[in-house]
Amino acid sequence: MTSEGFIPSYETGTEWLRCVGASSDVVMSSRVRLARNLAGWRFGHKAGHGDRQKVLEVCRDRIAAAGLSGVGASTSPAPATPTAPPQIMWIDLRESPPIERQLLVERHLISKQHSKGKPLPDLKAGDVETTDPRGVAIALPDERLSIMVNEEDHLRIQAVRGGLALAEAWADADRADDLLESQLDFAYSPRFGYLTCCPTNVGTGVRMSLMLHLPGLKLTGDIEKVKRAAGDMNLAVRGFYGEGSEAAGDFYQISNQTTLGKGEQAILNDLAGEIIPKIVEYERLARRNLLSKRGAALEDQVYRALGLLTHARLLTAEESMQMLSHVRLGVVMGLVSDVDLASVNALMLLTQPAHLQRVMGTELDQEQRRNARAQLIRRRLLKTN
Amino acid sequence: MKCDKCDNEATVHEMIVKGGVKTERHLCEHCARELGLNPGGATLGQLITKFVVAPQGQPLAPASKPAAPARPTPPTSCRGCGTTFADFKQTGRLGCSECYAIFETQLGPLLERAHEGATHHMGKSPKRWEERAARAESDSARRERIDDLRRRLEQAVMAEQYEAAVVLRDELRKIEAQGTV
Numbered sequence: 001m002t003s004e005g006f007i008p009s010y011e012t013g014t015e016w017l018r019c020v021g022a023s024s025d026v027v028m029s030s031r032v033r034l035a036r037n038l039a040g041w042r043f044g045h046k047a048g049h050g051d052r053q054k055v056l057e058v059c060r061d062r063i064a065a066a067g068l069s070g071v072g073a074s075t076s077p078a079p080a081t082p083t084a085p086p087q088i089m090w091i092d093l094r095e096s097p098p099i100e101r102q103l104l105v106e107r108h109l110i111s112k113q114h115s116k117g118k119p120l121p122d123l124k125a126g127d128v129e130t131t132d133p134r135g136v137a138i139a140l141p142d143e144r145l146s147i148m149v150n151e152e153d154h155l156r157i158q159a160v161r162g163g164l165a166l167a168e169a170w171a172d173a174d175r176a177d178d179l180l181e182s183q184l185d186f187a188y189s190p191r192f193g194y195l196t197c198c199p200t201n202v203g204t205g206v207r208m209s210l211m212l213h214l215p216g217l218k219l220t221g222d223i224e225k226v227k228r229a230a231g232d233m234n235l236a237v238r239g240f241y242g243e244g245s246e247a248a249g250d251f252y253q254i255s256n257q258t259t260l261g262k263g264e265q266a267i268l269n270d271l272a273g274e275i276i277p278k279i280v281e282y283e284r285l286a287r288r289n290l291l292s293k294r295g296a297a298l299e300d301q302v303y304r305a306l307g308l309l310t311h312a313r314l315l316t317a318e319e320s321m322q323m324l325s326h327v328r329l330g331v332v333m334g335l336v337s338d339v340d341l342a343s344v345n346a347l348m349l350l351t352q353p354a355h356l357q358r359v360m361g362t363e364l365d366q367e368q369r370r371n372a373r374a375q376l377i378r379r380r381l382l383k384t385n
Numbered sequence: 386m387k388c389d390k391c392d393n394e395a396t397v398h399e400m401i402v403k404g405g406v407k408t409e410r411h412l413c414e415h416c417a418r419e420l421g422l423n424p425g426g427a428t429l430g431q432l433i434t435k436f437v438v439a440p441q442g443q444p445l446a447p448a449s450k451p452a453a454p455a456r457p458t459p460p461t462s463c464r465g466c467g468t469t470f471a472d473f474k475q476t477g478r479l480g481c482s483e484c485y486a487i488f489e490t491q492l493g494p495l496l497e498r499a500h501e502g503a504t505h506h507m508g509k510s511p512k513r514w515e516e517r518a519a520r521a522e523s524d525s526a527r528r529e530r531i532d533d534l535r536r537r538l539e540q541a542v543m544a545e546q547y548e549a550a551v552v553l554r555d556e557l558r559k560i561e562a563q564g565t566v
């Protein structure tokens with residue numbers, strides 16, 4: 001494990017977004033999160049600074065000793081660019097500058113809450129970001145595995161894959177959990193399963209979620225039916241950046257809410273074997289119908305978006321996201337031929353504030369960001385460099 | 386059915402029983418959100434809060450049975466971390482593993498509501514616990530075997546079948562010796 005890591009650039013990390021997986025015309029990514037706590041320690045919000053510090057140290061050392069670096073590592077033959085050997089990078093978030101933490105949030109490697117830290121009774125409010133003991137371990141080079149320490153639960157193990165690959169993501173999370181379990185004693189009861197701070201996660205502690213791109217269903221209005229059906233099946237529907245976020249650019253995260261009384265395999269089978277393939281088919285049908293019945297209008301929307309993205313001089317993150325969503329639809333439907341899916345996916349991340357500043361190599365205020373964003377998109381889409 | 390507040394189709398249905406009076410609300414997703422209700426399955430944290438916090442009334446989530454009444458004198462605070470059940474009702478969070486044991490009775494019905502009627506864990510468990518369960522199982526099997534051998538040995542002695550008794554005694558010694566390792 002490297003001690004104080006520097007977050008790699010987008011081009012080497014975020015494997016799930018760069019690489020295109022199964023059903024990637026609709027499914028952006030598959031994620032599995034496991035909530036775990038150490039036996040004998042209070043849950044985070046009830047622990048004082050000293051205890052949180054100790055939990056952090058124990059977890060950090062055990063993560064380093066658990067031999068996690070191979071988990072989720074690519075097995076595909078010879079990558080295009082030679083990659084660094086797999087290793088686990090540890091980031092102590094107290095020492096990360098705000099922009100680095102924002103970068104991790106944008107990459108879905110940590111939650112917003114984890115970036116900010118937890119206000120504890122024995123801390124002054126203003127100090128939280130730099131004093132609350134918390135960190136994250138990230139598997140390099142592909143960032144398929146990450147482990148938040150001292151978030152709501154002591155450990156949050158996350159595995160991610162591009163496209164519809166929930167079984168693979170589960171296998172990674174399961175393996176990481178086994179390896180950590182050999183080093184740590186997890187809070188568990190035969191009746192309630194893995195014990196979590198919030199009883200809504202108790203049992204398996206698992207949340208399996210899929211990020212879907214559903215512009216077709218949004219246009220036909222059938223998205224409301226999908227949301228209702230998901231609700232009836234006890235699935236949560238969230239936006240691109242999770243809890244409370246709007247469905248920016250027609251991206252929706254669908255995930256299980258039931259964690260007690262239903263095994264991991266059953267949750268996996270229901271989602272990846274039944275529900276998601278149906279939504280994927282439903283979305284494809286909506287797209288086909290739009291193309292045959294409102295083809296000109298659809299094409300118009302795609303090309304207007306492309307026109308705006310390649311000519312605007314000021315762009316907000318929200319507008320970019322919405323326009324990129326339209327272009328993405330055009331690309332996967334074959335309406336646009338000179339833009340590829342990986343480039344569109346990349347721009348969705350690179351146009352977020354922290355990534356934008358990283359790419360531009362300088363700090364930018366909001367106004368400057370709008371300008372830089374438009375510039376970056378133009379350059380990338382027109383391939384003028 | 387139309388939304389109580391606007392012309393949209395109502396998708397969120399809520400029934401509240403308060404002081405013996407039943408009131409129903411039918412809302413579209415938008416209006417439900419405006420009123421602070423969470424449509425489409427509700428986040429479970431909110432369900433818990435809504436369910437336990439409501440004063441002298443029981444808002445019922447759609448399509449679920451009423452929770453069992455709480456026991457007369459349940460424990461009020463956790464030995465491990467000092468969390469009270471009132472704290473939990475307010476925050477939706479427990480303070481330590483011990484809380485689950487202390488508040489087991491009160492948590493049961495809430496967990497059932499939040500997890501599609503489930504009362505017990507299914508799925509993965511830590512290897513340590515699997516081994517513990519396996520050991521407990523083999524322990525009880527061993528005890529049964531020992532009891533059985535003792536009974537047969539007694540019977541053999543009473544029937545003066547000494548050769549059989551020797552065989553049984555040796556068997557018994559062997560098994561008892563395994564237990565002390």
Ligand SMILES: [Zn+2]
Nearest residue numbers: 388391413416
């Ligand atoms: Zn309404």
Ligand SMILES: [Zn+2]
Nearest residue numbers: 463466481484
């Ligand atoms: Zn407790």
